[in-house]
Each structure stands twice: as structure tokens, then as C-alpha cells.
Amino acid sequence: GAGVSQSPSNKVTEKGKDVELRCDPISGHTALYWYRQRLGQGLEFLIYFQGNSAPDKSGLPSDRFSAERTGESVSTLTIQRTQQEDSAVYLCASSYGTGATYNEQFFGPGTRLTVL
Amino acid sequence: RKEVEQDPGPFNVPEGATVAFNCTYSNSASQSFFWYRQDCRKEPKLLMSVYSSGNEDGRFTAQLNRASQYISLLIRDSKLSDSATYLCVVNKPSKNYGQNFVFGPGTRLSVLP
Numbered sequence: 001g002a003g004v005s006q007s008p009s010n011k012v013t014e015k016g017k018d019v020e021l022r023c024d025p026i027s028g029h030t031a032l033y034w035y036r037q038r039l040g041q042g043l044e045f046l047i048y049f050q051g052n053s054a055p056d057k058s059g060l061p062s063d064r065f066s067a068e069r070t071g072e073s074v075s076t077l078t079i080q081r082t083q084q085e086d087s088a089v090y091l092c093a094s095s096y097g098t099g100a101t102y103n104e105q106f107f108g109p110g111t112r113l114t115v116l
Numbered sequence: 117r118k119e120v121e122q123d124p125g126p127f128n129v130p131e132g133a134t135v136a137f138n139c140t141y142s143n144s145a146s147q148s149f150f151w152y153r154q155d156c157r158k159e160p161k162l163l164m165s166v167y168s169s170g171n172e173d174g175r176f177t178a179q180l181n182r183a184s185q186y187i188s189l190l191i192r193d194s195k196l197s198d199s200a201t202y203l204c205v206v207n208k209p210s211k212n213y214g215q216n217f218v219f220g221p222g223t224r225l226s227v228l229p
Contacts, residue, residue: 033216033217035219041221042203042219042220042221042222043160043203043219045216045217045218045219048216050215056210056216091159091160103148103150103165103207103215103217104150104162104165105160105162105205105217106162107159107160107161108159109158109159110159
């Protein structure tokens with residue numbers, strides 16, 4: 001079946017512009033995660049959606065970052081007034097649920113964002 | 117103390133060697149543990165879950181030590197294709213948000229011919 005998809009795969013933007021990144025999770029997965037990975041660094045948690053519960057936004061680095069999710073489907077991550085330090089790969093992952101048996105996260109291929 | 121810590125490596129080992137990675141975590145309430153593998157410029161993929169009693173999958177063995185709050189991954193008979201970064205992942209229980217996950221910084225392994 002289809003995995004997690006993300007678009008665009010690459011995005012080059014100018015400093016100060018807004019960007020919107022999209023994630024399509026695996027159908028039926030109630031949990032969705034956004035991570036940021038800078039070159040040569042580990043994954044940095046950004047935000048987590050679980051069903052209709054309030055999202056965990058504790059990882060968003062500033063108020064320029066926001067994310068939405070429509071029900072249990074598509075999510076968009078928006079970065080306003082981009083800065084050069086926002087350059088990274090943005091990874092989306094989904095999982096079936098939060099029970100111990102279903103915690104495996106499936107990752108999308110990521111969006112590589114370059115801010116000039 | 118960081119939530120999940122790993123030796124970044126790199127571990128450079130010859131083909132056929134046995135190599136072990138450790139990972140420590142700080143949240144004693146964590147209940148789910150995983151090892152993910154990330155190839156260069158690719159997304160992470162699940163290698164194996166880590167069960168309380170320890171588990172084995174072919175050449176890979178994972179162990180959990182709750183008392184000392186660490187997990188380990190042992191790779192036997194290393195192959196060139198095992199070269200990757202190995203990420204330790206621990207759940208972060210939250211009363212308000214269900215479960216979230218913390219990824220360690222990863223340990224880089226290079227298997228040399």
C-alpha cells in the first residue's frame with residue numbers, strides 16, 4: 001500500500017518568504033509527527049497530532065512555525081518569514097495509534113528546505 | 117541530562133565483526149523502545165522494537181535494562197550493507213498528549229571491506 005508522502009521533495013526559497021510543506025499519512029494512521037533534521041544532526045521533534053486531541057506543539061522552535069491537520073488525514077507545516085537557520089530536511093511520520101503494539105512510525109521521504 | 121543519549125561514533129568495523137551500541141534514556145516512565153536505521157540522505161526506518169525480555173532478529177539482538185535505563189543493539193557478522201546511522205527511540209508518556217517519541221542523535225556505523 002501507499003506509504004507516507006510529502007511534498008514538495010525540495011523547496012528553495014528566499015529569506016523572509018513563507019513556505020508550506022505537506023504530508024499525507026498512511027490511511028488509517030491516527031498519529032502524525034513532524035520532525036526537523038539539520039545536516040549531520042539528529043531528528044528534532046516539532047509537533048505531534050493524535051486523532052482529534054489537541055496537538056503537542058512543544059517542539060515548535062518559534063511562533064513562525066505552525067501546523068495543521070485535517071481530521072486524521074493531510075497535515076501542513078507552515079514556516080513564516082523563513083530564516084537561513086530553517087534550512088533542513090523536514091520529515092513527517094505517521095503511526096497507527098499510541099498503544100504499545102502500534103507505535104512504529106513510518107516516515108515520509110522528507111522535504112529538503114533551503115533558505116537563501 | 118539529555119532525554120536520549122547515544123555515542124555518535126563513528127564505529128568503523130571490518131566485515132564479519134560484532135559491534136554493540138548502547139543508548140541511555142532519562143524518563144523512567146518510558147515504556148516503548150525502538151532502534152531505527154537511517155541511511156545517508158534517507159528517512160529513518162524501523163529496525164526492531166525492543167522488548168523487556170530482549171529480542172533477536174537474525175543477526176540483530178536488542179536488550180533493555182530498565183533498572184539502568186539503557187537499551188543496547190548488538191550486530192553480529194557485520195555486512196557492508198549494515199553501514200548506516202542507528203537511532204535509539206524512546207517514548208515520552210504524557211498525560212495530555214498521549215505518547216510522543218524522542219530520537220537519540222544516532223550512532224554512525226561504517227563496515228569496512
